[in-house]
Amino acid sequence: MTSSLTQCTSILPMESVVDSMDEYISSMEVDHVGTDVRLRPERTVMGRVAAIMGAFNGKQQVLGLGDLSESTGLPKSTLHRLADQLCQVGWIERDPDGYRIGIRMFELGSLAVEGNQLYEAAIPHLQALAAKTGMSTQLGILDQSEVVYLERIAVGAVRLPTRRGGRNPAYCTALGKAMTAFDDDAIRTVTSSPMLRRTTNTITDPAALRTELSQVRRVGIAFDRGEIYQDFVCVSAPIRSSGNVIGAVSVTAPAGRMRWGIATEAVRSTAAAIWNATHRLGGASTRL
Incomplete structure (x- = not known):
């Protein structure tokens, strides 16, 4: 040997x-x-x-x-x-x-997203939401303590700091808060993960975040007031019925151009429309 x-x-x-x-x-x-x-x-x-x-x-x-x-x-x-x-x-x-x-990873990533039933059901509604509000729209799912962006539709000359397939922390994004608020396990995961200050508006205290998540759970709408990107704000609604959240949809705009009232009602109705569309396709999968 x-x-x-x-x-x-x-x-x-x-x-x-x-x-x-x-x-x-x-x-x-x-x-x-x-x-x-x-x-x-x-x-x-x-x-x-x-x-x-x-x-x-x-x-x-x-x-x-x-x-x-x-x-x-x-x-x-x-x-x-x-x-x-x-x-x-x-x-x-x-x-x-x-x-x-x-390029092979790009090909595989595209296949993964485009085969996702939530993505397929949401695309026309995301486009309609962008046209209705004149603001950029995004679709995301929750992975542990992070948001994964399945799609984003930019409007006009606005250059979004996010990207399709990208990730961001859930605690400082409207998409993340909209999904986390309705999942007790996710709340524990997110509030026990590092909460670094990204801007002057970032919530970094777990107790304060839990309070905000309770509010999100009551009203069904989450807000990002420049908490991850100082110059951008966001309004999001979870895609759900009486069960678990399968994703979230949002409207994003530069801080001075957000129309909060219009965005709130628009994302709420769009989230409901996407939920209904996923079930017409036989149920949604949030697996990437």
Whole structure:
């Protein structure tokens, strides 16, 4: 056995051997109750790939090895090897300054969203809402303590700071508050997660957020008063009936151009219309 191992390792650069052994050893998690040996998710190959892909969060289009190492905590030698493999399958692409998301991921992401029944049911209603209010509209679902944007329709020359497929914290967005308010588990998750101050209007106290969520639950409407982006405000309504929330719809505008009354009634009626449309399609799935 020792002879075989020596023969195998002798044909590999010592740096690669050491790196591989370190990865293997650090990936092991021993269950001291029994004899089970398990891989920690963040140390498995798939866990590391997920960490690399998660580093591309929209803030930077191109990430170098240094950026990826800082974001994932992985050594550059490991990143270089995995990045090469991800380039081969088209998940990321090489750039003169590093790496960017590959076209294959765009294709897969589009398939995931467009196959979502909530998305399919909501699109015509989002377009009608934008036309009626003259403001930008957004559709989102809740994932743990974050909002995932399934779609956004910008109106006029307004450049929304959000993007389709992007994420934002639930505690400081109207979409997030509209969905969180009707889910006790979500309330616990959101209020126990970090609540960093994004603007001067951000609610960062869990007790204050719970109070606001109680108000949202009573009236069925949530507001973002420049809490995540100082220059933008938002009105949102949950897409629900008497059961669980399956998503939320919102109207967004620059702070000085929001027509609060019109937006409130418009998102309320649009959320109800989307709910009805999803059930005509046989029920909604919020799975991405």
